[in-house]
Each structure stands twice: as structure tokens, then as C-alpha cells.
Amino acid sequence: MDSPGTRKVGRPRDPLVEERLLRVTQELIAEIGLDSLTMNRVAERAGASKATLFRRWDDKRSLVRDAVAAFDVDTTIPNTGALRTDLEALIRTWVSPIGYPPAEFRHVIAAISRDPDIWRAFDAATHAERTRSLTVIVKRAVSRGEAEPLRYDAAFVTRAVHSLAVEHAAQRELPLDEAFVARAIESIVEPILGVGRDPEADARDVAAGIPLHVRR
Amino acid sequence: MDSPGTRKVGRPRDPLVEERLLRVTQELIAEIGLDSLTMNRVAERAGASKATLFRRWDDKRSLVRDAVAAFDVDTTIPNTGALRTDLEALIRTWVSPIGYPPAEFRHVIAAISRDPDIWRAFDAATHAERTRSLTVIVKRAVSRGEAEPLRYDAAFVTRAVHSLAVEHAAQRELPLDEAFVARAIESIVEPILGVGRDPEADARDVAAGIPLHVRR
Structure with missing residues (x-):
């Protein structure tokens, strides 16, 4: 999801890398919470460099916002019969x-x-x-x-x-x-x-x- | 309302001063929000010294908690007929x-x-x-x-x-x-x-x- 003003433009992007970074951010939010989350920990867990992360997001806040916007909503509608x-x-x-x-x-x-x-x-x-x-x-x-x-x-x-x-x-x-x-x-x-x-x-x-x- | 652990004990208290400090805190929360609120501003508006304020509360957080706990709930029950x-x-x-x-x-x-x-x-x-x-x-x-x-x-x-x-x-x-x-x-x-x-x-x-x- 594009976020004008914080997502950097004009650079080549690899959607797979980006998706992985967002996924790792989602995992870390759930595991350690937002306060303890750092750009460093996201880069480390994703096996990416901090430069790779900062190329896409200026700060933790914009990264978290994009990770949350990318939450997979379960679109399966329950049908249990009652x-x-x-x-x-x-x-x-x-x-x-x-x-x-x-x-x-x-x-x-x-x-x-x-x-x-x-x-x-x-x-x-x-x-x-x-x-x-x-x-x-x-x-x-x-x-x-x-x-x-x-x-x-x-x-x-x-x-x-x-x-x-x-x-x-x-x-x-x-x-x-x-x-x-x-x-x-x-x-x-x-x-x-x-x-x-x-x-x-x-x-x-x-x-x-x-x-x-x-x-x- | 007593708050064990943060309200200081063993000192003489003047309930009127205390009530005034809480009331001023409530006003300031509504006017300027919690972020801009400082112990200084509360003391100043109440016409009290910082020492008077700190004698009762260790920090802004315990003061705000007591001010919020002392909110006057409107106990008038509406009776408009419908x-x-x-x-x-x-x-x-x-x-x-x-x-x-x-x-x-x-x-x-x-x-x-x-x-x-x-x-x-x-x-x-x-x-x-x-x-x-x-x-x-x-x-x-x-x-x-x-x-x-x-x-x-x-x-x-x-x-x-x-x-x-x-x-x-x-x-x-x-x-x-x-x-x-x-x-x-x-x-x-x-x-x-x-x-x-x-x-x-x-x-x-x-x-x-x-x-x-x-x-x-």
C-alpha cells in the first residue's frame, strides 16, 4: 500500500523483499510489541541490511503503519450452519x-x-x-x-x-x-x-x- | 481517593488545597491536553507553590490519575418523558x-x-x-x-x-x-x-x- 510522503519514490523496488520486511515487522509487533520494535531488529530477522530497510521506510512509524495496513484479513466467511x-x-x-x-x-x-x-x-x-x-x-x-x-x-x-x-x-x-x-x-x-x-x-x-x- | 504507593503519607493535608489542585488539573487536561500539562502549570494556575504540589504527588502521572479518579460524574438522571x-x-x-x-x-x-x-x-x-x-x-x-x-x-x-x-x-x-x-x-x-x-x-x-x- 503506497503511503505518499513517507515511502521513498524513484528507486527500484523488489516487491518480494518489501513483503518479507512487512511480514517480519508484523511478526515482531505481535511478539515483542511496538515499543521494543526497532528498525535494527526487523533488518536482522529479515536477513536484510539496515540500508535495505531505510531505502523503503524513513522511520519505524511509517514501517509499522505499512505493516499494519498489510495485515492479512481472513476473508473466509464462517459457515457452521448456525x-x-x-x-x-x-x-x-x-x-x-x-x-x-x-x-x-x-x-x-x-x-x-x-x-x-x-x-x-x-x-x-x-x-x-x-x-x-x-x-x-x-x-x-x-x-x-x-x-x-x-x-x-x-x-x-x-x-x-x-x-x-x-x-x-x-x-x-x-x-x-x-x-x-x-x-x-x-x-x-x-x-x-x-x-x-x-x-x-x-x-x-x-x-x-x-x-x-x-x-x- | 487514596492511591497507595504514590500519594505521600505521614504529612498533614489540607483537603481544600488538594481539591483545588485536582480541579485545576482537570481543567488543564481539558484545555491543553495531557501532553502539555506540567506540574509547573498546575501549581501556577492554582496559585500554589511547586513544593505544595510535590508534597502531595510524586509526579504528573499520579496527579493526573487522581484528578481523573475525582471527575465529578453527573449523577442527575435525565427525565424528559421519552x-x-x-x-x-x-x-x-x-x-x-x-x-x-x-x-x-x-x-x-x-x-x-x-x-x-x-x-x-x-x-x-x-x-x-x-x-x-x-x-x-x-x-x-x-x-x-x-x-x-x-x-x-x-x-x-x-x-x-x-x-x-x-x-x-x-x-x-x-x-x-x-x-x-x-x-x-x-x-x-x-x-x-x-x-x-x-x-x-x-x-x-x-x-x-x-x-x-x-x-x-
Whole structure:
């Protein structure tokens, strides 16, 4: 992805070398975090010279931004036969998008969320594709009769889950584990899709004095 | 709020001086952001000596954490007679919690979200009270017949709106304006509460080939 103003122009490029450098940068972000990452370590691990690296990127920040923009988003749309398990599979890839365990990806999200330029590159690389996957999954659930046809703001629901993951990982330093995935689905995504709603049971509890502002 | 380990002990304290220093710190965070804030500027604006300030706090970080923990949460629960306007009033106070215009509070949220310790102090000061307000508002809407009785995860819905505000302000550097408040309500809070749902209209659009993954 070209980044005018920081990517140097007018020099011959080898796309394979460039891809390797970005890949190594992605690995190191996940392994050691953004703070400990240096141009030196990237060059060393990639078996390239620092000159090769600096020929392409002026500084660590522009390198990281391009590495994050080049994250491979998993474009496989889960198809498990049920909405709940589709959502679980999908949101699992969201909190661990480059195949790393969520425990490690926590540090990646924390690191990239600290720099708005880097965050926007990540958002641009992931958001539209994720919204599209969610849309397909819900459409299938509607056609199976698992969910009523319904309007919802797929892009903003996707963003809400992203934002929760960032707050969870970066601000509260909690693991992006299965419990997080389950709560995001049960408390945000399913209710928005109207799944699992039972106003009659709720009305009975209200009549019995049981409060409803609790987890379902 | 005591902060063991950073708040110095064993010295006489004047709560009024302390409160004034925290208040001035809060003002400066909102006005100039956390990066430009210095112990010097706080002392100067408060008309106190640096010695007075350092007697209470070892460094800027512990001062800021205590100032954020002491944010006055608006405990007035809106009561406008309708769910939508109650939610608008409530979420407006969430994105501008210390009475500053949302345009300025954007910088506050961005600043405090960069340090997990400071974020947790802010979260502890605000989250429970906000969840309680949301609960009261929804309960009133149910009793007015505006919403069906329903179970929902009030704490996580509150957190989702907080997280969206952080991502919006800190990561994407967008203003926390009325458009943000409206979209958070229409796309997240109202659908979770089952408000504005119309499966029959949706079904007609499905029959007519109109996609539903759009804003309501």
C-alpha cells in the first residue's frame, strides 16, 4: 500500500523483499510489541541490511503503519450452519486477525491503537471486509429462519465490537479470550439482531419483581 | 481517593488545597491536553507553590490519575418523558462528563485512554454510576410502555458506548458530536432495547429485494 510522503519514490523496488520486511515487522509487533520494535531488529530477522530497510521506510512509524495496513484479513466467511457458532468463529478472527493467539494479539491492538495514523491504517485494512462477513452471516441466519429479517447497522456493530476489543485489551489490559467473544455476542450482537429475545418471559419476571437489567 | 504507593503519607493535608489542585488539573487536561500539562502549570494556575504540589504527588502521572479518579460524574438522571430524549441527554453527559464541550473532551478521552492506570481510574469513577442511570431510564421507558420488558446487559451496553467514544475520539480523532450520540443510540442502544424494531416492514423489504444491512 503506497503511503505518499513517507515511502521513498524513484528507486527500484523488489516487491518480494518489501513483503518479507512487512511480514517480519508484523511478526515482531505481535511478539515483542511496538515499543521494543526497532528498525535494527526487523533488518536482522529479515536477513536484510539496515540500508535495505531505510531505502523503503524513513522511520519505524511509517514501517509499522505499512505493516499494519498489510495485515492479512481472513476473508473466509464462517459457515457452521448456525448463527451463534458463525459469530463465534468470525469474532475470534477479529480479536486474533493475523493468526496469533488472542493473548498475544492483545499487545498488538494496544500498540496500534496508540497512534491514530497506524490505527486508521489498520481500520482501513480490516473494517469493510469484516462488515461484509457479518452481513453475509446474518443474511444466512435470516434465510435459515434463525433470525427475523431485520435492519441493523452492520458497519457500526462491527465497529462496536472492535472498540470493545481495543478498550478491553489496550485500556484495561485484559485478555481477548473466549469469555470476551461470548460476552460481545450475547450482550451486543445477538440483542441487536433480535436473537434470544423473549418479552413474555421478561414480562413474567417483571410481574414477579425480578430485575431485568442483568445478563441474559 | 487514596492511591497507595504514590500519594505521600505521614504529612498533614489540607483537603481544600488538594481539591483545588485536582480541579485545576482537570481543567488543564481539558484545555491543553495531557501532553502539555506540567506540574509547573498546575501549581501556577492554582496559585500554589511547586513544593505544595510535590508534597502531595510524586509526579504528573499520579496527579493526573487522581484528578481523573475525582471527575465529578453527573449523577442527575435525565427525565424528559421519552426514552429517546433521555438517552440523548444521558449519553451527552458521557461524552462531555465534566461540563466541557465535547469538542474539547475528545482530547481528554484521547489523553486518558493512553495510560491504562489512568483509564482504570476514570472507569472506576464513572462506569457504575453510568450503568445505574441507564438502568433507571430503561425501567421508566418500560413502565411507560415505550419499550417491552427485556433483559439486557446494562453494564456491557454502557461499556460499548464508552469504547465507541474512545475509538472515535482517540483512535480516529473525530469529534464527539450530536451525530455520534445519535448513531450510538440508533445503532447500538435502541436495537439492544428492542426499540424501533419492525420485522413486518423488514420482511416486506426482503420480499422486494431491498437489503437490510443498512442504517435504520
